[in-house]
Amino acid sequence: MHPFTYSRATDVADAVRDKAGHVASAYIGGGTNLIDLMKMNVEQPAHLVNVAKLPLSKIEDLPDGGLRLGATATNSDTAWNEDVKKRYPLLNQAILAGASPQLRNAATNGGNLMQRTRCYYFYDVATPCNKREPGSGCSAIGGYNRVCGILGTSEACIATHPSDMCVALAALAPTVRVSGPNGERTIAFEDFHRLPGDQPEFDNTLAEGELITSLDLPEKGFAKNFAYLKLRDRHSYAFALVSVAVGLEMDGDTIKEARLALGGVAHKPWRDQSAEDLLKGQPATAETFGRVAAHVVANAVGQGSNDFKIELARRAIVRALKQAAEGQQQAGDMYLGGQ
Known part of the structure; x- marks a missing residue:
């Protein structure tokens, strides 16, 4: 693991300013994926901005009948929330099917959306990988690709997104709220993640420095x-x-x-x-x-x-x-x- 500096943000604006003020910086919440990537030298941020303690952990009703999931609420707190269990049981079951109880206790909702692929070659820095090193090639194509994709792939990448929670969210179609250097905006969940195309290094449509603040579920939860x-x-x-x-x-x-x-x-x-x-x-x-x-x-x-x-x-x-x-x-x- 490469050396890095670290700070703990006090509010959303502070987090956005802190990240913008450091080259090669990254947000960290539960760290259940990022720390692994750092240990494997897949990602080498020079500065980490801890956002886990930001006041974004509430799960609360929305005026339109939906439910707001705070970005820093843990996967466990979200899965076992009474409103989620009753109104969005599909999300409850998807979260509980993922990871382990220990990881769900640490992983955050925002971080779940930011998970990176578990393709073997992405984690092996000794092999070519366009997602890790653009232009180097895709070792999975023609290699051992049992875990790789069958839909929406490209000549540059056949990696898959690993989240369970996000599959349920795709069906429920929430809105992702983000904040960044240019202010706040919303992204339809279906537009948040990207297909690989010729730029598989980009997993999502977040702009530089943007931070997820919540997921807003619509009223309809298909609870029956x-x-x-x-x-x-x-x-x-x-x-x-x-x-x-x-x-x-x-x-x-x-x-x-x-x-x-x-x-x-x-x-x-x-x-x-x-x-x-x-x-x-x-x-x-x-x-x-x-x-x-x-x-x-x-x-x-x-x-x-x-x-x-x-x-x-x-x-x-x-x-x-x-x-x-x-x-x-x-x-x-x-x-x-x-x-």
């Missing part, structure tokens, strides 16, 4: 018909090979509205709005679910070691839709036992 299905190699702490978040609004056996997002398959949480449109007005049947699942993976491309993900994603979508339609309010976590 939902499912979060996570497929992983072992039942304990492991990242998803494929995960699916589903929220449905039902009228009897007919789907009135649908939300569908996938994790473990792309550079960003993958929400498929065209698939959602295909579900609207359709009966909640195996035929409908199979047709929609086939549509989602129609343009999926495997890279060799991860070819199995295409069929795994198709089956997972069908299963998650079925669970949501039947109101099976369970975590739907599955252990594959290796692949």
